[in-house]
Amino acid sequence: MESIIKDHMLFLSQHNLISKQQHGFLVRKSTCIQLIECINDRSFSLKLSKLCYCIFIDFSKAFDYVLDDKLCNEFFSCGFSGKLLSWIHAFLHASTSRLRFGSCLYKI
Numbered sequence: 001m002e003s004i005i006k007d008h009m010l011f012l013s014q015h016n017l018i019s020k021q022q023h024g025f026l027v028r029k030s031t032c033i034q035l036i037e038c039i040n041d042r043s044f045s046l047k048l049s050k051l052c053y054c055i056f057i058d059f060s061k062a063f064d065y066v067l068d069d070k071l072c073n074e075f076f077s078c079g080f081s082g083k084l085l086s087w088i089h090a091f092l093h094a095s096t097s098r099l100r101f102g103s104c105l106y107k108i
Helices: 002-009 031-047 068-077 082-094
Strands: 098-101 104-107
Touching (some): 002 082, 068 082
16 A cells, blocks of 8 residues: 555655655665765765765654654645545554564564
8 A cells, every 4th residue: 555655646756846866765766876876976076176075864764753743734735635645644643563473473
């Protein structure tokens, strides 16, 4: 279900609502490509004897700290509504993770 929602969210990038520097979850972009672009920019800056700063931030747990209602309001302002927005809200508000190890099931 998450991949279906992701596919529908890609319209945000098609309408320039997502920064061109965003690489996570976008088609034909990845963190590896982002790193290659950064190395290329850094090499170009060194060649021109210019200063270049690279900052990497890992937001892998970002949604663990985002207020569900605020995020849903942002989705609504981008045009999400109806059952899709209700599903996203329910997913964010009530989702849990579980790990199965052998016959044991652990709630994470």
